Amino acid sequence: MDSKAEVQKTGTGAQKKIDLNDHYAIKRILDDTVSEVILARGYAEHLTLSNIKMGIGILTCAVAFLAQFYPKKLPESKPFLYGCITLYLMLNSLLQFIIYTKEKNRIMFTYPLQGSFTSTGLAISSKLPRYSDLYTLEIASSDAQSIAAHSPVELTKSVTKWFTKEGVLAEGIFWDDVQKLLDDFQSEPRKSK
Incomplete structure (x- = not known):
């Protein structure tokens, strides 16, 4: 945590x-507290997408490093530098594509609960628009096409319901609230196909 968010011992x-x-x-x-709640309920975090992005x-950093410290000087290194620039742009575009199409606003993906009959985990997403106090938390199946x-x-609620005037989270x-939302999700009927 940075200097603006701290944990105080009492x-x-x-x-x-x-x-x-x-x-x-x-x-x-x-978002961090939502992750703690989900993990405490027995879900295991699915880190494949995070690992791919990493x-x-x-x-991308390795390509930039190679371009920066390539031993030959210009103009001899022009073809190599053009290749590095092209590869750098392609890797960054791929990363943005993954973030835009797969990750979206999701803060966490999970595996299915151990011992459950479902074959899909959770996809947790959240929104807190700038200049708004309304925090929206959504729980969905990680594979929406699954049977x-x-x-x-x-759940959409004002953040003023969860923080004191001093900025302490009413954990x-x-x-x-998060556990009730998770219970609602688990009791929801499956989507009709």
């Missing part, structure tokens, strides 16, 4: 405190 445990004027800190602390990012997919459920209230 006699009863750790409190999550943020600067209420920092929109990104509010969203980040809520691999593409490392390759086991449930209908998505959504118990927020956990209850």
Whole structure:
């Protein structure tokens, strides 16, 4: 956590405190807490997409590093540099394509619950528009085309319901809201095909 979001130790445990004027800190602390709730309910995080993005990012950095420290000087290195620039642009475009088409606003993907009959995990997404106090949390099936997919459920609530005036997250209230949404998702009938 950065300086604007901190965890304060008290006699009863750790409190999550943020600067209420920092929109990104509010969203980040809520998203992190959603992930904690989902993991506490027994879901395992599916990291394949994150690992792919990280691999593409490392390759992109390696290409930039090679272009920067190529031992030959211009104009001898022109063809190599053009190749690096082209590869760099292609890798960045691929990364943006993955973020735009696969990740969207999702903060987390999970595997199905251990021992459950469903074959699809969860796709958790959230939104907190700039200059708005309304946080929207959506839980959907990670494979919406699956026969086991449930209908998505959504919660929209003002962040003022979860934070004190001092910026401390009322974690118990927020956990209850997220758990209720997860229970609603699990009790939702499957999508009709």
